[in-house]
Amino acid sequence: MTMMPRCGVPDIIDGRTGINSADGTAAKGTYDTGTVALHQLGHALGLDHSSVPEAIMWPSIASGEIKL
Numbered sequence: 541m542t543m544m545p546r547c548g549v550p551d552i553i554d555g556r557t558g559i560n561s562a563d564g565t566a567a568k569g570t571y572d573t574g575t576v577a578l579h580q581l582g583h584a585l586g587l588d589h590s591s592v593p594e595a596i597m598w599p600s601i602a603s604g605e606i607k608l
Contacts, residue, residue, distance in 0.1 A: 572606045579607075
């Protein structure tokens with residue numbers, strides 16, 4: 541992602557994301573790409589981490605966890 545600051549507020553001028561998921565499941569030791577992608581999309585839209593553990597914007601997820 542490329543960001544250019546303007547008046548102290550960053551503007552996103554280029555953002556690219558690649559996702560590779562076989563079947564949408566999250567086996568132990570892996571991470572659900574849909575959950576991770578939605579979390580990262582939140583950041584791209586300007587959202588910060590949440591203090592609510594069940595929220596998609598919670599700072600971390602356990603392997604095998606799905607939050608959709």
